[in-house]
Amino acid sequence: MQTGRTQADFQPQADFQRGERGAAVRTWGGLRAWLRAVWLFALAFTTLLTAAVAGGGLAVAGDRAGAPLYASRSPVIAAKGAAATSQPLATQVALDVLKAGGSAVDAAIAANAALGLMEPTGNGIGGDLFALVWDPRTGKLYGLNAAGAAPRGQTLAQLQARLTARNGGTLPKAMPVAGSQSVTVPGTVGGWFALHERFGRLPMEEVLSPAIGYARDGFPVSPVIADLWAMNFNRFQRNAALIEERGNAAELYLPEGRAPKAGEIFRNPDLAETLNLIAQGGADAFYRGPIARTIDAYMKRINGPLRYEDFARFRPEWVEPISTNYRGYDVWQIPPSTQGIIVLEMLNILEGYDLKAMGFDSADRLHVMAEAKKLAFADRARFLGDPAMAAVPVKGLLDKNYAAARRALINMQKAAPAEVDPGKPIFERTDTIYMTVADESGMMVSLIQSNYAGMGSGLVPDGLGFMLQNRGAGFSLDATHPNAYAPGKRPFHTIIPGFVTKDGQPWLSFGVMGGGMQPQGQVQVLSNILDFGMDVQTAGDAPRWRHMGGPDPSNADEGEANTLFLERGYSQATVAELQRRGHKVKIGGEDVGGYQAILRDAQNGVYWAATEMRKDGQAGGY
Secondary structure (H helix, E strand, O other), rough: OOOOHHHHOOOOOHHEEOOOOOOOOOHHHHHHHHHHHHHHHHHHHHHHHHHHHHHOOOOOOOOOOEEEEOOOOOEEEOOOEEEOOOOOOHHHHHHHHHHHOOOOOHHHHHHHHHHHOHHHHHHHHOOOOEEEEEEOOOOOOEEEEEEEOOOOOOHHHHHHHHHHHHOOOOOOOOOOOHHHHHOOOHHHHHHHHHHHHHHHHOOOHHHHHHHHHHHHEEEEEEHHHHHHHHHHHHHHOOOOOOOOOOHHHHHHHOOOOOOOOOOOEOHHHHHHHHHHHHHHHHHHHOOOOOHHHHHHHHHHHHOOOOHHHHOOOOOEEEEEEEEEEOOOOOEEOOOOOEEEEHHHHHHHHHHOOOOHOOOOOOHHHHHHHHHHHHHHHHHHHHHOOOOOOOOOOOOHHHHHHHHHHOOOOOOOOOOOOOOOOOOOOOOEEEEEEEEEEEEEEEEEEEEEEEEEEEEOOOOOOOOOOOOOOOHHHHHOOOOOOOOOOOOOOOOOOOOOOOOEEEEEEEEEEEEEEEHHHHHHHHHHHHHHOOOOOHHHHHHHHHOOOEEEOOOOOOOOOOOOOOOOEHHHEEEEEHHHHHHHHOEEEEEEEOOEEEEEEEEEEEEOOOOEEEEEOOOEEEEOOO
């Protein structure tokens, strides 16, 4: 059993409480004094709220008596099992599998398959997968890298020549975000079967049955996903010149000649048949059987570089998770080629500051966090790549002395430019889904899966019912960079599942999807819990920030240069002080990711589950 703090020890501090009356009032004088205090507080708060709203500083929502400030809802507390995903029907699928005797891994695979159908704007079997799994039998955390590689039959020089010819004789700055050149081997299905072989209980036919049924019979599209669906096809229209074949995608995903609206029923019988082939034939059906051969024929028809042999050679990889200690808690990530190490570097830099004393709504806190991000992201752009083909200084980047040296570069009174220099460690919009599941045995799964940017490449192989990812857009075209394109190489990956242990025991399974927002979001959520005492739901609901701009491992333009986006909820005084220090601040207008989490309260024998209020999702348990 866990001997560290429980969720009850992380209830919000007084400055995060609404309407907390305190001790009973026993006298009229005490009541009168209390009423006067309440009236004065209400008057002051109304004045502040009116001014803030007028300036765009706060979003207005209803009050929840006794609830933490910022909280949209209570965490879900359950004893036997819990799940949190970005689509309510997928959460229910996970819970149904748990109740049927499935493990947390069975439930996670079932929910992921459902999400590939229900949220094609962020994931699907055409994408990649990473997972962290706590196994109570061995008392160990396992990491899985199920990322696919670039086509083995195309060299960097050949790719550059094709892109140059397409671009009017000039080599573009970055990889294309759509079309066949952005496609790498999808790793998700291989990841499912690797997870299931080690941790599954139910047969895969049963695990995939809910998704097959929903694909065949249909499901109602949820509101946020409906909006993203339409936005993705607008993006495909803008990138039409990059996409060699667009008819299949339009036929599949625009059934009435347009994206489905919220509440409309969407069916995908092609995907139902594909999932059935996978359920019956296993990973071989996808990588060495009829599905791989269909994709091979499709790629040959559109003159794309991916081939059957690329699929046949794919194998997911079990990896040793990496970690750092923050405030007495061990935070775990998948090692490169993901950017999870950047979460750990940011935490190492930030542990030198008393963030709680600075205050949540303070320029000091936001300033040091944004500056830590710039420093860590400079290292991200310079050093990260596929460790199988490039040296990545993992130990150097995680070294606490290295973090102290990076921390010393932060000027409390002046914002650094976006293009800060990388350090010298010692060598040794994207869209995604994140989900987490925990079962009665204590197994916890932190799983992230993505097609990379939006729905992916825009390419749907004939009759298969899913879109191929555009993860290849994450490569660099610079031959000297660790993340340079090469045959059979895995690109830099943004998707990162997170996990936290305390005293060697599981404590928190969590993640924040959203490309470059993921390290920034994970750090904010962890700080909200560990520094400010927020519960798991409030930690995700609280206003976030996102810094945009600076170098990128793929040399792509991230957005507005050196801009600090703040959600509504920060005071005007804080915004003004950040601007005085040189930050270019914008309120709203940028994606700040999607969060899910399950916290294990060993003392009470329950899970606390939370979901992202900015998405369609749901946390559930039983």
